[in-house]
Amino acid sequence: MTTSREALRRLAVGTLMPGFVGTTVPAWIEREYAVGLASVCLYAANVVDPDQLARLCSSLRAAGPELLVAVDEEGGDVTRLHYPTGSTQPGNALLGRLDDTALTRASASAIGGELAAYGINLDLAPVVDVNSADENPVIGVRSFGADAPHVARHSAAYVEGVQSVGIAACAKHFPGHGDTVTDSHHALPRVHAEAHVLDARELEPFRAAIEAGVACIMTSHVVVSAIDAERPATFSPTVLGDVLRDRLGFEGVIVSDALDMAGASAETGIPEAAVRALVAGCDLLCIGSETSQDCFLAVVNAIVDAALSGRLPVGRLEDAADRVALMSRRFGVGAGAEVRGSRDVPGWANGALVRGFEVGEAVRPWLDTPGEPVIVQVASDHNLAVGPVAWGPRAAGLATAEDDVPAGAKVAVAGRGLSARHPAWEVTERLRAQGHPTIVVDCGWPRGGADLVTFGGSVVVAEALGRYLGVPTR
Template sequence: MPHDPTLERLANATLLVPFESLHAPRWILEGLADGISGVCLFHNNLESPEQITALNASLGEVTDHPLISLDEEGGDVTRIGQARGSGYPGNAALGRVDDTDLTRETFRALGLELADLGFNLDLAPSVDVNVADDNPVIGTRSFGSDAELVARHSAASVLGLQEAGVAACAKHFPGHGATSQDSHHTLPRVEADADLLRRRELLPFQAVIDAGVRSILTAHIEMPGLGGEGPATLTRALVNDLLRNEMGFEGVVVSDAMDMRGVSERIGIPEASVLAVAAGCDLLCLGRFVYADQVAEVRSALVRAVHEGRLTGERLEEAAERNARLRSWVGRSSAERTRSEATGAVGLNGARRAVRVDGELPPLERPYVVEVDAPAGVAVGDVPWGLGPWFRDTVRVSPETDDPSAILTAAADHDLIVVVRDAHRYPDAQAFVNGLLAARPKAVVVEMGLPIWRPDCGAYVSTYGAAHVNGLSAAEVLGSAAALETAD
């Protein structure tokens, strides 16, 4: 295939790429200078506020206003809070409070923190309506299971982020909340009729469009009720006909990560990328480990598809123009914003308002905390959670391998607190907790995921999330002296 600099630059303009290290490698800097629209940062790129700020500044030195993005939802899915957990309570907690002013203020505070670090595009919020209790990928990332509640908080979160000068990216269109599978691993399918999907899944997306959201991210799910087969990301009937023509979205359509099995397992990342752009995606989020050689393969596939007539040059030009407009918007927003004011208390205040206690908490004079481990999803990653920072006597157990009787022996002279996370999804965790409660029926259970499975216990505490501030707010309720001192 002959070298075609014009088409190669247009193809570059559709790319949002990851890279390997704490410093931008040469191939990234050269790629940005040659038209790549931006980067997506992950845990492997982030070490400290000083390092992040310097890294992002270096990216902006090689081209005007590159898109510098990350998945920072607050709550369970955090990148800047990787070391100890997020300082923001997450969508489920905000939905439980149901104060749209709080949601807007929380996302504005988050946006200001991101902008101070040099980010200008946040792949958030999740505006999925979580109606499947066993949903392995959304859960606490959703504002809730009621479409109208999710819609109003989705709009508020978009307004808050964009008031801070950070472009929001509502996800996962057309809605990942009714799935029982994770699109990182397979292609989920939602079987529901068009009327229900329009009233439920699409309502929050229409709300964020009306609120002026700058970008929307697609889902690698099948939703035949709205037209077409295969991943939504690759389906023109959903991306172009529904989202653009019918719902009136004029911003940037971003693909979910193209290395996810739900979209590229059978056909490979380069071919999936061609089909995504042809369907109407403007910006290809390539994933976490798609580096220089694979990026070049995607670019070549896009150029080759134009030469073969499978993709029009006009479609590439359209995508490049939309991405350029988004870059101009973040550039203006960056120039207009002032450095952020203090916003540190917003997240903790929201987490405190979300906590619920069912039953009567007993005096906890000598607490012994048992954290029942639960696997973190791919989107969440390895982020600390639990009550350990605020209780000296804390143990983390595996419900598959540890013995409840050993825990009961260790806790014999203590007040027992059992901490779980989405216990409704894990029968082994339920069995372990029931084994403890059979001997200690007055024990306190703290649920740091969705409070769906409720055992018979002395008191039941719900945090609606496992972020650092969710844990701190629960520790305060439980009377932890360390937590109360921290809050002061």
């Protein structure tokens, strides 16, 4: 059994996945790889454009040939490869609406191929949460839908697509973040559904992902009271051991959601959160998007001290590091391929995406009304998972400013997350008062009231919307 501080430190860094600040590889990442660092995670702040990302990934591979390099590349609203211009994939909600698992598999495979070309070998996707709460502030269109069997089918297809090209997939956020109205980036959500509901709804997509051979599963910083009323899933041996390992039979890597989120570390700090997560059964710890060297070293020291004191059993630490090392070997990076785009999925340009839109009764009369069609996009808040990525008609060069709407035009007002307080409704009233035939488009998960819902705001979805409405590129 490993007992020396040096050996324990090597095990500790073999369970860690820090982010870092900047667009080049920090010296401390290179030093830590030399003494066992398992993984790094790239975030939007690390990306400027495809050429810079390719250089960054090449540098990472030169510094750490066996690193697990991870990103949140879900497709749709959450993208890192296509920051800040917007994703070339439709995203889960619209794929779920189309309900063609072959198309979902093809979309995921295209994402995986693009990741492989960069030398990225761990995709922190898919989201397999069942979005059962319409007002969910952080899942929404990241989910395949609100029906568990439906979500399960597409979750399995996504896993198969990503892993078919040699990229590890990660189903998230266990045991489910879909029935929440709180964003765990900001606070600690709670799910109060009964055990039989959780089993039939939240757990079903994870079963499907496990059966599809998913390499890893990410925890949620959510208290699920029917399983463990006291601890968030990330810190619950009951959730991770009794349910995920024993009941569902998952043998792969359990990765924590980011430990810098308020739902994980607001009360304890990140080093303590890291120890708690390992004790509970996490194998790979996502530290956060702007991990500094000082924060990283504090986490390492906390883990080593916990192992030396007996609070963290050394066998648990060894098991975690071994699981991560096995996944790293299984999904090792081969010779670099030419970086390619992921647009060329059959069906994107032929109207297939429009079949997933929800089209209300007001749309057909609007389409038949004479006048130049224009889209006015109204600014909409983003959550931290999405970030300030370009979205909607503006990202596709299809938007007109409200003040520039020409006389006689008919207008589609586009926003996302259209709650009753969203400013899109005021814009709509002003345009109607000026005599413009006007419909409302929600580019997110519907909250009610919109005439047309696209179930996603990525560039490829916006382009499909523009073609459907007859709006020329500006």
